[in-house]
Amino acid sequence: MKLKDLGEFGLIKRLAETISINDAQVVAGIGDDAAVIKVDGPKLTLFTTDSLIEDVHFTRPALSAYQIGWKALAVNLSDIAAMGGVPEHGLVSIGLPSQTSVDFVDSLYQGIKDLSDKFKVNIVGGDTVSSPQLIVNISLLGEVEEEYLALRSGAKAGDKVLVTGDLGGSAAHRLAGKHLSPQPRVEEGRAIVKRLWPTSMIDISDGLASDLGRICESSQVGAKIWLEKIPVSEKTRQMSEQLGEDFVRLALEGGEDYELLFTAQRVPELTSEMDVSLTVIGEITDQKGKLSLIDKERKSHPLKSKGYEHFEENRF
Amino acid sequence: MKLKDLGEFGLIKRLAETISINDAQVVAGIGDDAAVIKVDGPKLTLFTTDSLIEDVHFTRPALSAYQIGWKALAVNLSDIAAMGGVPEHGLVSIGLPSQTSVDFVDSLYQGIKDLSDKFKVNIVGGDTVSSPQLIVNISLLGEVEEEYLALRSGAKAGDKVLVTGDLGGSAAHRLAGKHLSPQPRVEEGRAIVKRLWPTSMIDISDGLASDLGRICESSQVGAKIWLEKIPVSEKTRQMSEQLGEDFVRLALEGGEDYELLFTAQRVPELTSEMDVSLTVIGEITDQKGKLSLIDKERKSHPLKSKGYEHFEENRF
Numbered sequence: 001m002k003l004k005d006l007g008e009f010g011l012i013k014r015l016a017e018t019i020s021i022n023d024a025q026v027v028a029g030i031g032d033d034a035a036v037i038k039v040d041g042p043k044l045t046l047f048t049t050d051s052l053i054e055d056v057h058f059t060r061p062a063l064s065a066y067q068i069g070w071k072a073l074a075v076n077l078s079d080i081a082a083m084g085g086v087p088e089h090g091l092v093s094i095g096l097p098s099q100t101s102v103d104f105v106d107s108l109y110q111g112i113k114d115l116s117d118k119f120k121v122n123i124v125g126g127d128t129v130s131s132p133q134l135i136v137n138i139s140l141l142g143e144v145e146e147e148y149l150a151l152r153s154g155a156k157a158g159d160k161v162l163v164t165g166d167l168g169g170s171a172a173h174r175l176a177g178k179h180l181s182p183q184p185r186v187e188e189g190r191a192i193v194k195r196l197w198p199t200s201m202i203d204i205s206d207g208l209a210s211d212l213g214r215i216c217e218s219s220q221v222g223a224k225i226w227l228e229k230i231p232v233s234e235k236t237r238q239m240s241e242q243l244g245e246d247f248v249r250l251a252l253e254g255g256e257d258y259e260l261l262f263t264a265q266r267v268p269e270l271t272s273e274m275d276v277s278l279t280v281i282g283e284i285t286d287q288k289g290k291l292s293l294i295d296k297e298r299k300s301h302p303l304k305s306k307g308y309e310h311f312e313e314n315r316f
Numbered sequence: 317m318k319l320k321d322l323g324e325f326g327l328i329k330r331l332a333e334t335i336s337i338n339d340a341q342v343v344a345g346i347g348d349d350a351a352v353i354k355v356d357g358p359k360l361t362l363f364t365t366d367s368l369i370e371d372v373h374f375t376r377p378a379l380s381a382y383q384i385g386w387k388a389l390a391v392n393l394s395d396i397a398a399m400g401g402v403p404e405h406g407l408v409s410i411g412l413p414s415q416t417s418v419d420f421v422d423s424l425y426q427g428i429k430d431l432s433d434k435f436k437v438n439i440v441g442g443d444t445v446s447s448p449q450l451i452v453n454i455s456l457l458g459e460v461e462e463e464y465l466a467l468r469s470g471a472k473a474g475d476k477v478l479v480t481g482d483l484g485g486s487a488a489h490r491l492a493g494k495h496l497s498p499q500p501r502v503e504e505g506r507a508i509v510k511r512l513w514p515t516s517m518i519d520i521s522d523g524l525a526s527d528l529g530r531i532c533e534s535s536q537v538g539a540k541i542w543l544e545k546i547p548v549s550e551k552t553r554q555m556s557e558q559l560g561e562d563f564v565r566l567a568l569e570g571g572e573d574y575e576l577l578f579t580a581q582r583v584p585e586l587t588s589e590m591d592v593s594l595t596v597i598g599e600i601t602d603q604k605g606k607l608s609l610i611d612k613e614r615k616s617h618p619l620k621s622k623g624y625e626h627f628e629e630n631r632f
Binding site for chain 1: 317318319320322327330341342348350351353355356357358359361363364365366367369371372373404405407409411412414415416417418419421422438440441442443444445446447448449451453455457
């Protein structure tokens, strides 16, 4: 069997089954945005890693060196944000073709530095090796108070489904050959865990449909999403139209928005308290594994848990 | 300027200068085997990462999938060992060509699992992405008591230079087209910090000369090594002869031995207390940055701090 038949998520499940964890210290292992480790002291340690690989996650020169560095850290910060945590220390492991200019590397590091400064993250080390492709791997440590930890697994029937910001913008920009520098929702994640007591949370890296599917799978519930409620900016709508793309599809399947998707029992006076908009887009149901999209006419459509998945033959 | 002109170590220095750390929590950042972080509780957190990249660090099929997995974890365990620490939790980030068989991946993971079981390390997560080359990145968390922490920077003139096991074997095997599965010296590292109070320690990943050079640079000292004392196994001598290679050169420059190199003031009854052999191979001097090799006739030769360095045009 080849990986493309198994798919990325099939592979991750397989590996999670192979590697069993027998340690009371590990609160959550494979299958959430970050690993959660109980240490001495009042806070939990969060531990996550993500790689960006040239010609897989980005191409040059579509993404500048600065943007590559920025994004490599941003995707990791987003994972910590999705746990309700505060990022703290990072390691940067870079694979570089030997013909790379030092200016390029300096600029890549500047992108990492500017974003790490913004969130007071210390880059405490890493390694640098030669590589045929440019590869940037970042590992990040963070922490979260036990009472604020947001896993993927706590959603209950009746919970509202909410999302920060708006969706589809990253995909629309990508299709137009432009790139956004993703803004990880670290402060927003903290505000959400402190004020709204989310029952589950994830960051939208692979698309709303796919990442909502993960919450539903971990929580053993279903969800319905109201199509009209999905927040899509006017600019994304315009760009989609120019590109002949369906903006709903971009919002559902586009990925790389790095907004936070979460569920909560109560949603009091949302927007007035935070800088970023929060939108209630749906509801959790007890129909395990079933995702539905409700259209304007209140007709229900099955929503496939489909987003960007590695090892597929046909990618979005 | 291109990277090959700057070299790996030049690059790391440059980056260490760019990225300043302003946090009392960070005991040691860029420039040791692992980052050292002060957390709540009595122990320090160790944090390290290392990548193995196909056609850079290994070729297929010279290394089996199992060996690739094993080695990817071993190099990280070795970094924790070199700090005197105990490894605890790991994240595995793998880049895989989509044509890879699932069997291959299972076998790679088995190599990681067997070694992680041996040292009671929990693999708590990671990510899997498609990639043109096979890439295995592992990040590892460990811990060490403050009094046992071994940095690179504490060597003093008059200290003895010691090494565990014997050297050059890995290079001899590589040249013969064979591969050893490196055995990280975790237990030995613990025994060393508990019994011998090393003033500095490092693992030999790039070669004795190169890694001793790093201790001397960090500690602002020099060193002399007695050629006859360098421990080289009979088997490595024989293999070197068959290959027409100088076994001293393999021991000095071969790299990938993953033995521990350390300095200590006193070296009482060494071998009787440990499973692995310990050899006194030299002495620290106050001649900052000067490395010398003393031959049988007591003649001193300058020892170049040269081992495997990435981005060089001519590699060992």
